Amino acid sequence: MSRLRSVSGGRFARLDLAAAVATACLALIGLGMAWINTRSYEQPIIGIGSIFTRSLLWTAIGVAVYLVTAFSNWRWVRTFAWPLYFANLFLLFVTLVYGEDSGGNARALALFGIPIQSSELAKILCVVALATVLSQGDRERSGRRDILITALVIFPPFVLVALQPDMGTALVLAAALFGALFLSGVATRWIALLSTFAAAAFPLTWILFVSDYQKQRILAFIDPNADPAGPRYQLFRSLEAIAGGGAFGIGFDGTALANPLPVQESDFVFAALVRSFGFVAGALVIGLVGLLVARLVWHAWNSPDTFGVVLGGGLAAVVLFQALVNIGMNLGIAPITGIPLPFVSYGGASLVSLAFGLGLVQSHRVHAGAVD
């Protein structure tokens, strides 16, 4: 049997407070930005269409999911990992067929009138499925088997998401896979092989999966002389908003409200934030993300089992990659891909699924090694 630990009240002392605080701070900042954006769009603060009202509800659901997951035993998730995984595949498929274009690329499926981006769920559920499948069995990490299984796990959702076409989220899945394999100790040669394969597949992906709209945005990013009124327009708007913010921002009334950025509640929430609150706020968000990711890596390092390593590594990769690409595109150093900034960007599916993933990490710390 495993190393048994007695069920004691002291066990919850093992909760990662730093990660919890960082998560809570990011979620609060997201809520604050939702309030500012709601005012800036001249919507009622409380109401059906209000971004703030929706954000509040989603944050409440997220907190509940986080707490329930953190305080229940993580092992149940392994039982449900596969049903959840296949349910998500089904959801992705339905989204692909019936989903509505929510502006740009990623599609959403309307459930009871609420648009759900099933690709957001896919990120976390893939990490959980990977953690489950890689922790099966007792053998040493065999490169070939791991590679094959992980590829089988990641490939279907990857294709379904890429076909939406949401290349950004598909790349997050790839990052999750990379993070999980990297930290779980798969031989370097297999990782190198996978990376080479991915690089070789890039031209094919570009032709098959990347929509003209996305190509335009990516090419606009590469070509500095692109028409400023065209695809680079958002980027210039973002840069000028950030530049206007200065060290301490211009506040969140007046000019900030009169000049909303394009999609400033999601893609360009970072630019809106640092315009209102300056470099200080931007550095704080970057720092919080860094802290959270570092804690996830730390969790992987300390995990007594492979499940925790894959969970920590995969989630660390998801959060870091999303933050890097989202903030990077706000700052003009990454192409505009529509990837949300974890917890800060408005988006229910993203928030709840991340809360679930991070809650699971807490649960894994609390209940590690113990069989309840």
Place this chain on the structure above:
Amino acid sequence: MNMNQFKGGLFSSIESDATPSRRPLRYAVAIAAVLFCVSGLSVRLAAVQLDNSGARGAGVLLADGNRVVEIPVTPPRGLIFDRAGRVVAKNVATYAVQIRPGDLPLPIRSQVVATLASMLNEDPAAITIAIDRATGSLWDPVRVANNVDERVTRLITEEHEALPGVEVVIAARRTYPFGPLMSAVVGYTGPIDALEVGALAADGYTSSDQIGRAGVESTYERQLRGTPGVRQIEVDAKGRTVRDLGLVSLPVPGSDVVLTIDTEAQRHAYDALAWGVKAAGNRQGVVAATDPQSGEMIALATLPTYDANLFSEGITNEQYQAYLNDKNAPLLNHAVGSYYPPGSTYKLVTYSCALDAGLAKPTEKFATAPYLEVGGQKFYEWNKAGFGRSFTMAEGFSYSSAVVTYQLAQRIKIDRLASCGDAWGFGASTGIDLPGELDGVVPDQVWARATISRTLFDGEVLQSALGQGYDLATPLQVMNSFSALANGGTRWRLHVVKELHAPDGTVTFVEPTPLGSVGMKDSTYSYMRAAARKVVTNSYMTANLGTIPLAFTGKTGTAEYGVRDKQGRLPFHNWISGFVAADENWSATSSRFAYVVFMHGSNTVRNAAIEVLKLYLQKEFNLTRDYRIPGSMRKGNYYGE
């Protein structure tokens, strides 16, 4: 460390982990990656946010979040004058209505569009489609109506509050005072399409611009358009104009264009042709004339044609479809954009070729016969009876004898015949400054192998010598060969534009440019000129044509084409081409007038082109007598030439 030794199934929830193998280096790399990302993003954020000068250096950003954009300012388009200084294309200020979709809130869009449509008396669906089809930014204006009545524009301006995003602008409209008379030469302008905007954006074209679509408007688009200016405007975050910062560079108006054609001379050709197609009941024809000393066009009439004003006023779909569906192609300039078998006008090539190469002598007599048998096949004289006597070459030319031509062709052979055709300018562009010119076809064995995958039969060589078979030429190529005959062997590049007047006062002349020389002996030209005069004076062939008191020449042609009718007869075109000389001295090269008349599918009892030519010469040279022969334009397969 291996504590869990269970093997779990795929759906097992039993604790079954192998303790992970740790690679400390990997974790160090992971933490380093996190630190790198955090510091990298922070540094970039600091660079954008705390060092405003760098961002300003990009030239895009303003501290208050607004930005400066540069928009091209379309210069006034150059005017087009005829040779005598009459305006044939000018600009008229009109009102246009446009919509900025970004200023039109979506919830009230259909209501605004409906209101606007009722004011403009237009279909609301058409306006909605125009808005939805627009490419580019939401803040780019979309033109929804042109040539709007002034009272309507006042109404729209007054209802400004109820029509957000709708604006009235002044736009220049092109008008063509001479309408269809000059359309084939001048062409027309039309709205630029989305693809062209993309391709020409670097030249300052915008989606509301007009661009030359045909004729001189198209060929001289660059000069007529001028150079766009640049206006800087400051726009806010939504792209709305906050402040006009004025012109950074002034637009340079387009150059004015002066045509070689006088509209009065053009009217002579046009009216003669219009009479001809009406009398003959065909719909297609060409009358054109050029100065053999320079290649300047004197007249260029082609029917059917169109009214260029319809295009600049905004042609309706029905009108445009009617033009496109007309099998006589009114939008095509048939003088340059269509080719036809040149018929016996091509005998200029055959006869001069034999004479110049010494394959036939001026004094030599050729037997005539009802037919010539080649390879077991009978090739008939055009009158199927022969002439009952022998002909010199000049007589053969004037009687347009097929049998004499066959005998010459047998001596010349196909490749020499083809190179003589090339020498006279067949099979190659006349270089005219009008769009869409075709090259035509001069068949030789190389062409035959490449095009029909075999060599030409002997019979086909005989046909080629008659300007039939595979021979194809544009009316202007035929005219230019007689122009070269008139001037002693120079093929000029044809042109309809004489001068360009730039806004700074500089005048650029379109210099006469030789395309090449026919390269034959002067004696050959003299002989052929005299022979072409004999065509005119041969009353057996051309009746009273020779009684016209002008020193002119010509060569008729009847070119069969298409498919036989129920009686087994082929429809035919009529041609005549030649020149008007200064006097009766056929060795002189001083002629200033070469012409071609082409009547498509005329099928008349007499050569319809001759009758049109008579009327044209009467008008052009102020002849009081009418030489036209009544009844000539009746239908009937007249196989004479």
